[in-house]
Amino acid sequence: MNRMGLALMAASAAAMIAADAFAGEPSDPFAPTAQKFYLEFDTLAPLDINCDASGPGVRTKVTRNLAGKPILRITGNADQAEIACWRSDGSRYTTTANRALRYTAGEPIHATVSFNRDRDAMTVVLRRGVKERIVKVLHRSFVRVQ
Template sequence: MNRIGLALMAASAAAMIAADAFAGEPSDPFAPTAQKFYLEFDMLAPTDINCDATGPGVRTWVTRNLAGKPILRVTGNAADAEIACWRSDGSRYTTTANRELFYNTGEAIRGTVTFDRNSDAMTVVLRRGDRERIQKVVHRSFVRVN
């Protein structure tokens, strides 16, 4: 029975390595499940804001909600991601809210920026998974850098 389990693990690792090779990414077949961080904006945020995240092992995907506000999905090494946002008027923002909570492999961390056009530092409210319960309120963590 152990041989079957080892054979399945080896086949799974080989499949992951092959998939990563076609995608052009380095492979680690025994890496833990990716961290997930979703950055969203409240209703007061402008619709012309865009965001991106960079860093080693970071993958991003940006969509928009029904109101036109961005939803930045950061997976992989989300805790070390450098998140940057910008507007069409040249304003730039950064946040470190993705480093505030411990990541687990079962649930994503969701951050909602309470946007204030007149403020240089805004609050991010963090929740775990799809629960409504607030895990942490991080004051002055979404900061205008210019």
């Protein structure tokens, strides 16, 4: 039984390495992704806002919550990510909130943007792990760049 489990584990690791090799990315199947950052928006944010992140070792996934607001999930080197958001009217935004706290392996960082259409810089509230515990408030850290 143990040999079969080890064989399955080795086969899955080999499959991950092969898939990443075909995708052109280096892979370590046992490397932990300790840095996890989730960027969300409050209820006043427009529905047409979209976000993405890029950088070395950064992996992203964008989903939408029940209200239709985006949730940007960043794993890997989250503190190295360049976050960019945009709207259909051509407005572009950026933030460095992902660099404000030290990352831990046990708890992701959740950031909520308090969106205000009339302002060029908005507040981001950071929470660690349990979403009710506010760790830091970053005033004027979600900035319109265009």
